[in-house]
Amino acid sequence: MWKRGKAVLLATCTASAALLSASAVAAEAKLSDGVVKIGVLTDMSSIYSTLGGRGAVQAVKMAADDFMKENPDIKVEVVYADHQSKADIAASKAREWFDRDNVDMVTDLTNSSVAFAVIDLARQRNKIAIATGPASSEITNSKCTPVSVQYVYDTYALGRTTAREMMRQGGKTWYFVAADYAFGKALVGDASNAIKSEGGSVLGTAWAPMHTSDFSTYLMQAQSSGAKVIGLANAGGDFVNAMKAAQQFGLTRTGGPQMVGLLVFLADVHAIGLQAAQGLEFSTAFYWDRDEETRKWSKRFFESAKRMPEQTDAGDYSSTLHYLRAVKAAGTDETGVVMKKMRELPINDFFAKNGRIREDGLMVHDMYLVEAKKPSESKYPWDYYTVKAVIPGEKAFRPLAESACALVKK
Incomplete structure (x- = not known):
């Protein structure tokens, strides 16, 4: 009798494990290729390398690492490339990322000409583009798209x-x-x-x-x-x-x-x-x-960068973490669903308090004189x-x- 009960218990546990495994696979299947892939397209060698460059890559990686510590079941991969402040180079790399490498979101972008070229490709490929360095207000005005966000400032x-x-x-x-x-x-x-x-x-x-x-x-x-x-x-x-x-x-x-x-x-x-x-x-x-919260994050950034962060570095971190939290809340990295969540979720961190992304893609927050x-x-x-x-x-x-x-x- 004990052996029969043990067999039933074993079968039940095996079935439960199989169901849990199937559920995990199903949850993972909602992420393309089982991973959230972020591309940092920045200026690493030209005129804007000090406000983007390796600092931008570091900030995005910090955000990805912090998110994965909170959510170990969601894998995030960060890739990066130098667009040299040239729109044609940026467009070529973005096309490669979207078409071949399954990058879900591209960020930083650094200057406005680059941003217009990459955002247009993101619209065509139904991918997300977050502009943290570019400033032209036309990004979220006459040239707004359903898949793009302007996060730090605008002209x-x-x-x-x-x-x-x-x-x-x-x-x-x-x-x-x-x-x-x-x-x-x-x-x-x-x-x-x-x-x-x-x-x-x-x-x-x-x-x-x-x-x-x-x-x-x-x-x-x-x-x-x-x-x-x-x-x-x-x-x-x-x-x-x-x-x-x-x-x-x-x-x-x-x-x-x-x-x-x-x-x-x-x-x-x-x-x-x-x-x-x-x-x-x-x-x-x-x-x-500015305050204790900004100092705490900035000192973390300084440990690796050996300089204090720019407003764009802080924006790279904040926007990446907001994007990843939207992916988690949506249960998928599908562009339309994630963009909807990004607009719904408020932004409250060291970078912005009560920030929000409007329907035009602009993240509205306090500025400082x-x-x-x-x-x-x-x-x-x-x-x-x-x-x-x-x-x-x-x-x-x-x-x-x-x-x-x-x-x-x-």
Whole structure:
């Protein structure tokens, strides 16, 4: 009798194990190839490598590792490639990832031209693209798609918040030195609209190609205009070179035109030094030394990167973890279902509080107006900013009522 009971028990356990195994296989089958595959397409060797590059890869891998610790049954794989800030190279790599390597989501992208090319491919292949580095507000405006997200900032928020603050300080006339491609044009356009709406005027724009090493001609044009504010609508190495030239020309001295950066990164201030950067005001989505939560994550990042994180690094981590949590909540990595979950789930972490992804794909969150410290005010390494104001997301980003996105219900 005991033997018969033991046999029945054994058979029952075997059947239960088989059912559990089948359930696990079924759950895994909801993930394409049994793995969530993320591609970090970033600039690792060109002008924007300091705001993307290896830092972006590290941030995404940190997010994937943290997620897998919480969810050991979900495998995440991260691959990466250098697009060299060239749209054709980026499109070629994205096509290879989507068509051959089964990459589910591609992130970072770094500049706007790259973003437009890759997002269009993602739309065609029904994959997800998260733009953390690109700034053109058209990514979620006229060129929005159901599969793309703009996570960290856009030219509307960057241009509007900084321009309005300068206008309040008396900077009524502007001249731009701008990057001559999609990002620069969008930034000048959005900032100009804000300036004009506040009663100011734009006296002109000097368009400088990417990778410009000598900004003297462009800055002389700006200075001769008599504008009270010279707005630098560029980023990365171009911004650093422009600020160094401005210092050589004496434009950063008291009494001259106010130099304003419309997209400034921590690495930029580090490169030019506080002596040259002091007093520079700009808006940012993140500052590592803002509070205890930002410091805790940033110190983790520093352990490997040996530098404090950029706003894009923080955005890479936050957006990747949000994506993976949406995959978990959806029970699949199928694009449409995951995008729906990404819009439904709130974002509350060290990067953003009460953030949300709107129907146009824009992640709306608070922005910060900061000022570069004087050298005497900096108390420890990377202590570069004073946070002057918090701009609520609904005031920083374009209202949906003004959106040209076809996905927005009017």
